Amino acid sequence: MIVVFRKLLTLDEAQQAINKHSTPKPLGVEKIPLLKAHNRVLAEDIIALMDIPPFSRSTVDGYAVKAEDTYGAEENKPIKLTICGSANVGEPPKIVVKRGEAAEIVTGAPMPEGADAVVMIEYTERKDDALYVYRAIAKDGNVMKAGSDIKKGEKILKAGQLLGSSEIGVLAALGLAKAAVYVVPRVAVLSTGAEVTEPGKKLPQGKIYDINAYSLSGAVRESGAEPIYLGVVPDEASELRKTLKHALESADIVITSGGVSVGPKDLLPQTLDALGKPGVIVCGIAIKPGKPTTVAVIDGKMVFSLPGHPTSALLIFHLLVRPILQRMAGLKEKEVFEVKAFAALRMFPAKGRRTFVMVKLKRDKTNRLLAEPVQEGLSGAITTLAKADGFVEIPENQQFIDAGEEVTVHLLKK
Numbered sequence: 001m002i003v004v005f006r007k008l009l010t011l012d013e014a015q016q017a018i019n020k021h022s023t024p025k026p027l028g029v030e031k032i033p034l035l036k037a038h039n040r041v042l043a044e045d046i047i048a049l050m051d052i053p054p055f056s057r058s059t060v061d062g063y064a065v066k067a068e069d070t071y072g073a074e075e076n077k078p079i080k081l082t083i084c085g086s087a088n089v090g091e092p093p094k095i096v097v098k099r100g101e102a103a104e105i106v107t108g109a110p111m112p113e114g115a116d117a118v119v120m121i122e123y124t125e126r127k128d129d130a131l132y133v134y135r136a137i138a139k140d141g142n143v144m145k146a147g148s149d150i151k152k153g154e155k156i157l158k159a160g161q162l163l164g165s166s167e168i169g170v171l172a173a174l175g176l177a178k179a180a181v182y183v184v185p186r187v188a189v190l191s192t193g194a195e196v197t198e199p200g201k202k203l204p205q206g207k208i209y210d211i212n213a214y215s216l217s218g219a220v221r222e223s224g225a226e227p228i229y230l231g232v233v234p235d236e237a238s239e240l241r242k243t244l245k246h247a248l249e250s251a252d253i254v255i256t257s258g259g260v261s262v263g264p265k266d267l268l269p270q271t272l273d274a275l276g277k278p279g280v281i282v283c284g285i286a287i288k289p290g291k292p293t294t295v296a297v298i299d300g301k302m303v304f305s306l307p308g309h310p311t312s313a314l315l316i317f318h319l320l321v322r323p324i325l326q327r328m329a330g331l332k333e334k335e336v337f338e339v340k341a342f343a344a345l346r347m348f349p350a351k352g353r354r355t356f357v358m359v360k361l362k363r364d365k366t367n368r369l370l371a372e373p374v375q376e377g378l379s380g381a382i383t384t385l386a387k388a389d390g391f392v393e394i395p396e397n398q399q400f401i402d403a404g405e406e407v408t409v410h411l412l413k414k
Contacts, residue, residue: 008286010396011319011354014295017281018320021297026330027252028183034171037163040181041224041330046157051147052173056111058087060142063102063124063131064115067139078125078132087112102131111143118142150174160332162224182330187220188247189213190230192240192259192268193308198232211310212257216317220255223322224329235259240271248275248301252328255321258308268305272296286396288350290316311384315356315391318412337411339390344372347401349394357401358388359409371409388412 009017029043058064064087073079085095086104093112097103102119103112111118116139123135150156150173157167163179171179191213199209210232217227228251233243240259247254259268273279275298282295289312294305304321306313326332341361349355359371374388390411394401401407 008284008291008353009282011285011287014282014285014293015320018295018302018324021278021281022302022324024324024327026182027185027328029180030183031178031180034168034177034179037168037171037179037181038165040163040179040184042157042159042161042163042167043180043182043330044159045155046171046174046176048150048152048154048156048174050174051152052150053144053146053148056143056145058105058107058109058111058118058142059144060118060120061106062118062121062142063133064097064105064112064118065102065133065137066097066099066115067117067137067141069100069102070117070119070133070136073133073136075134078134079136081131081133083126083129083131085112102133116140116143160330162331185225185253185325185328186228186251187225187325188228188230188251188254189217189220190243190247190255191232191257192235193232194234196232196258212306212308212313215310215314216255216257216306219314219317219322220325223325224331225253225325235267237267237271240267241275244271244275244303248298248303251301253301253325254303255317256303256305257313259305269294272298272303272305286353288353288355290319290356291353293320295320311358315358319356339369339409339411341369341371341407341409343392343401343403343405343407344370346403347373347392347394349396349398349400352396354396355394356391357394358384358391360387361389361409371407 032040065081069081070079081100081102084097084101084103087093087095087109089106089109093110095103095112097112097114103115105118117137118141119133119135119137120142123133125132156170161167191210195207196210197203197207199214203209213229217229220227230243230247233240244254256268269280269283272294273296277299278297280294280296282293284291285293289309290307292307293316296303302324306316347357358374360374362370362372364370371392374384390409392401392407392409
């Protein structure tokens with residue numbers, strides 16, 4: 001049987017152990033309708049098979065002309081042209097514009113052959129078939145040329161891009177009805193503990209609502225994966241084992257919270273170690289917060305058992321779980337955003353442990369950016385992370401960070 005916290009690993013050692021047993025990669029590719037592709041990750045480069053726009057078109061209402069025919073036109077000295085027809089939206093022009101001629105045209109209509117510019121209607125006057133132009137126009141003026149937006153053969157989107165409204169619009173412009181996207185990883189999320197009750201139910205005396213499963217499910221979605229909420233599992237060995245087996249069968253990765261400390265009801269490490277090989281690979285990390293974190297690999301699937309403290313759980317998710325989920329989802333691992341600031345107060349680490357101090361950013365009277373520690377509050381306080389803009393990392397061998405000292409703040413949000 002595993003001995004809980006027999007040897008705390010450093011954060012680096014824990015990450016090495018995880019990397020040794022796991023090489024996260026996309027789970028596969030599927031083609032789905034474009035209308036269902038929002039927030040999915042593109043699985044292939046998109047090469048334009050056509051010009052966009054596919055034809056040169058007018059960007060204004062006016063008259064298609066040969067630009068050189070308008071040179072010299074002035075308010076008191078208009079150029080007279082002959083109207084030879086019109087060009088309409090949605091149909092190929094049936095006319096050719098010759099020297100001294102003009103064709104009526106509306107915004108979006110294809111340019112007729114022979115014309116190379118469009119005079120805005122505001123700068124013209126029409127009298128029967130005669131058009132008087134009061135302002136000259138340069139070649140290609142008020143014309144969107146074929147291929148000026150996207151050229152045929154151009155790589156327009158790259159594999160790994162998240163498909164938002166703009167990217168989906170590009171795919172639609174290229175005539176694509178479906179998109180090849182990576183399969184979304186499924187993540188089983190559950191909480192443990194006799195004191196936890198699901199939101200929406202009456203809160204019995206002595207219990208609290210399940211914070212972690214909901215906040216972690218949100219974090220899973222933000223990482224490009226799909227959470228499967230399995231509810232609250234009591235601290236009972238057979239029930240815990242049954243739920244974990246179901247979680248492993250129904251998901252690609254499992255996240256639990258609570259039940260990883262050293263109390264008599266903290267059964268997760270032993271239960272996980274008995275479920276499959278190699279079992280528990282991390283059982284305690286020398287960090288604060290997050291010391292009880294346990295990681296197991298069960299027949300190729302990762303299980304992250306996070307502390308019950310909401311701030312600790314979300315921080316460990318940020319440090320260890322999110323990068324793995326992003327790679328499984330096919331996302332390019334998001335850049336970690338950092339800013340330089342000055343410590344507003346002295347910050348102390350936990351002895352012998354790498355410490356992550358949650359901070360909020362503010363400006364002083366001289367406009368310096370300050371990092372002010374967020375009060376941790378009591379165990380279970382969710383507001384610590386909600387109030388924090390980021391965290392400052394203090395190495396194991398550093399005694400403290402002094403007030404006024406420059407620090408690097410790792411931002412939790414862009």
